[in-house]
Amino acid sequence: MTSFEKFHPVLTAHLTLDWLTQTPVKAIDDLFSKPTITTAKAEKMPTQILDTVKAINHIMGRVMNDKELTWGITDSNSDAFVGIISLRGFEDRSPSGSIEFIIDQNYRADLAEVVERAVRFSQDHFAFSQLSITFSDASAQTNKELGGLGFESNQANTFTIQL
Template sequence: MPQIEVNQNTLCKLFHERMLIMDSFEKFHPVLTAHYTLDWLTQTQVKRVDDLFNQPNFTTVSAEKLPNQIFDTVKGINHVMQRVMNTTELTWGITDSNDGSFKGIITISGFNRDDKTGIIDFTFVKNEARGLSEVIKRVVEFAKDHFDFTKLEVNLNAPATVISSILKENNFETLDRHHFELDLSTTN
């Protein structure tokens, strides 16, 4: 393993790079689609986030550890925003732009991976799954425009026909109905 000389210049460079990333993360809200607003979870009332977890929803593997008490929701939002501030993920609450109703949460992570693969995780209300397609399309465009990912992944705990078709509409491919991948070098 190569040795990195740690000196003041190296530390200043790393700090500066981290601050540039953080500055760029700060600018990444709100993100808009035709019908939805994606904004920091802290912009949504905790009760509305908690209500999401207590209704039927679609969720990915990493997003499935749902809180069962409002205090756990508060702690969860705090941890999410710490990860955003530490530039390890971008997480937005998804709100209907027309009526202000809270629809879900979506995350991009994988910024520190060597293989340049981003990971998309989400929790979205089940009775409005078609809206998830619009959100995923925008998040894919966003990831492609702002980051150097070569691929994006979505990992489901269990196959879900509705989610599979939404991901396929957005050019994700799968071999096993659990793991979906999008090669960003082949998308327009």
């Protein structure tokens, strides 16, 4: 498998996905106190800045050990920190991976763009046959956006796309 260290930055039309270490810790910590759109596994957010630092170190350790890909999402025009997105499922060499994210509610319009890029990135670089996204409670708008990208809701709050 290719080392994950070279998979940054990743660009979309309006966003830059780069290592969390490229974003000030305060910006990441601030995200956790804002209203967000988040997947079920991304809901466990630190409540103290030192816990945020520990979480970033843990995530980057997993990235450097090829166990997950996690990027901070920044608006390419304003440099505003928008959120975090991860590709997971590398540890067990399963044909199924998952996408996890937390995105500032004020940047809801960027949700489809960043998810679409994560799907395309997965298709270009990995052998996953499907990707899934699981929410605690998916809104009707999120359901519509994911459906527009080709995801199907196969059970409550879980969406899957065949690659």
